[in-house]
Amino acid sequence: MASGFWGGYALPTAIVVGEVIAVVVPLLIAIAYFTYAERKVLAFSQLRKGPNVVGPFGLLQPIADGVKLFLKETVVPSGANRIVFVAAPMVTFTLALVAWAVIPFDYGIVIANINVGILYLFAISSLSVYGIIMAGWASNSRYAFLGALRSAAQMVSYEVSIGFVLVTVLLCAGSLNLTDIVMAQQHIWFCIPLLPMFVIFFVSGLAETNRAPFDLPEGESELVAGYFVEYSAMTFALFFLGEYGNMILVSAMTTILFLGGWLAPFGVVPFTWVPGPVWLALKVAFVCFCFLWVRATFPRFRYDQLMRLGWKVFLPFSLLWLVLTAGVLTGMGWVPVR
């Protein structure tokens, strides 16, 4: 069957393209409505109504925003480095999308079930700093540059503790493959035995996506808007979409690593009737809601407090917990063997 040009190359290519579209289109819709959800959740937590004019309950608001941004003019500031300036939002947006290639939506429903899935996710999330730093430098503006520097330092710092959290999880799962990691949580979700690591991962995820209370790179009261001050129209929209895409991605990572991915909360009948992707979507939506909840609740950190938290609290603690986990697993003979 798989021979010749059509069977050997054209058909697999068409299947992959179809899979990519099947993931990216719902993802883009999710990103659009995540911006709507953010405005609504923030509004309700501040006893306001939020967007409610465009469409029923304001449901068409993200589409109106998208059309508006699409129709505006893209301004490249004079003195900006043109190529890098235009490339930066593309890098951000592309990186936010490519990570979804390895996210498993159910057992076997994944575009690329690679053996080093968790490392791939880590690599992609460590690359997302480039879009920001390129944007800050190419804009040739002091505010943008300061925002980019802050962001780079922040993301590099929090990546270290994220790395230790990932190592702890894969010690317990015994595999770097995301499907195997979810299947290892059939008996108990990792958020229970590894609760401190779960909290560290969530907080580091906030810092990694430059969200409140760690949104110093954007810090509108001091840096106007940080690294994307000079961006307008679609270039700005790509940053915006990339940022929200990253947030959903970090939520999906949290779900897969700690909340049992597509698994039902209890392996009994009424819960197992609901299909896996729905559980995954519900859990991701919950973690996303926590992102918004945190934004509505906490004031912004000072920059030195942010660095202290990353290097002097999270890093030693996650290192200690990693050694502890490894010790307990070895001592009790619980090391997973595949």
Place this chain on the structure above:
Amino acid sequence: MIIQTIMFYAFSAVAVASGVMVVSARNPVHSVLFLILAFFNAAGLFVLMGAEFLAMILVIVYVGAVAVLFLFVVMMLDVDFARLRSGFLRYLPIGALIGFILLAELILIFGSWELAPSVATAKAAPMLVGGISLTNTRALGDLIYTRYIFAFQTAGVILLVAMIGAIVLTLRHRVGTRRQSIAAQLARTRAQSVEVVKVRVGEPVDGV
């Protein structure tokens, strides 16, 4: 196999081209960005060879950490590259000589490369250790943590020493900087910080 071959030549061509651009680009930031592109293509070549773990580590360590700091430094420095470039022709012979020596050494090494007999079987089936099919990561872990454990530990100790050395060289306590002392802040009592004063109209307050 055709696709693999095409991808191999594409990755190699882009890697070599971006390597050339690293040394020839006028703007130092562009040089670093081309360096990152070269890293990426090297990672692509690793994936083609089936070494996905090495590919990911290359991206995480070199692109995600080392090159970010590179870019950081290069962006902050205000280097006058026209002046730096003026001595290019003067240093060209030495640079070419060093490059030539390196090339000759590489050719010599690869010409006389011989595998140890115990490893030769592993090379034929790299994923087969003890008759069990292993993933790439597992095979690498097995090798590093059993056969080469002492070399691995030595490398780790050397890196640790280098790291401590770097910290010792750059750590300095400047006098006159104000630091937040959280312990001191929390240890303050009400008596030390707040004083309730009755203020009479038209009279100065003593001791405040």
